[in-house]
Amino acid sequence: MIAAISTSSYLMLAAMLFAIGAFGVLVRRNPLIIFMCIELMLNAANLTFVALATQLGDINGQTAVFFVMVVAAAEVVVGLGILVSILRRRPAATADDLAELKG
Amino acid sequence: MSDTTFLEYVVFFSAAAMILGGAIGVIILKNPVHAALGLVLTLFGVAVQFVAMEAHFLAAVQVIVYAGAIVVLFLFVIMLLGVDESIDLSIEPIPIQRPLAAIMGLGLVGLIGAAIVRADDNLAINPGSGIDVAGETGNNDANIQQLAQNLYGDHVFAFQLTSVLLIVAVAGTVLLTRKWPRDVESSESSDA
Secondary structure, eight states: OOOSSOHHHHHHHHHHHHHHHHHHHHHOOOHHHHHHHHHHHHHHHHHHHHHHHHHHTOTHHHHHHHHHHHHHHHHHHHHHHHHHHHHHHSTTOOTTTOOTTOO | OHHHHHHHHHHHHHHHHHHHHHHHHHHHOSSHHHHHHHHHHHHHHHHHHHHHTTOHHHHHHIIIIIIIIIHHHHHHHHHHHTOOSOOOTTOOSSTTHHHHHHHHHHHHHHHHHHHHHHHTTGGGOOOSOOOOOHHHHSOTTHHHHHHHHHHHHTTHHHHHHHHHHHHHHHHHHHHHHOOOHHHHHHHHHHHO
């Protein structure tokens, strides 16, 4: 299959998506938004996996994406569970307020 | 053939615009509900790119699991906690944080871009056994069959560990969010 779009284009797109997600994790203070930005970064990694799987002709890349999706689902479930139990007692808590473990 | 090429460009660039627009929406929108909708846009764009790269099964899973389950979970938690109000984004606790984060983001894109440009020649090597494509083999289920053979053959142990992970995650979440009777009394007395 000769594709018009080169693999590098997909990789650059994934790099930009990852950078936007990392920027969001660093600047946003709402823990829910930080979670969404982590999802953005995971999706960037997935895009890279599929692009390289197609380029290299190796189905293992697509299997890795499958596992990333499962782990992302588990991570969101546990993370939102923790958030619910924190924000129930302290509504409108930001990531900066949750500093009890600070040394 | 040129029509097909043109279409591929149209698909790539419109999906890329969806992905980047949704991602920027996630990080600049004040209301968490709007940010979640931006996330949906990004996830759909990634699903479109998966279809463009002949990963049909992953595109379906992307829409069902990510855009379906995970975003619904996000919206459910936003509504449950009642935090669906606009946040004041002008507060900047650490003054130099945002410029530094922007520099980091641009640097990240620059470095990864440099690595991609450098690795571009090596990408031409094609060592794998090949991915079956529906259009070439004439078998419309080629992608899902090949993926299933790989998943249940080479990675069957990891697949079974995944089920353990999901059970642990579900049990842990129930444990975390459940209000235990004694804890409720003690927390009420401590709050008072």
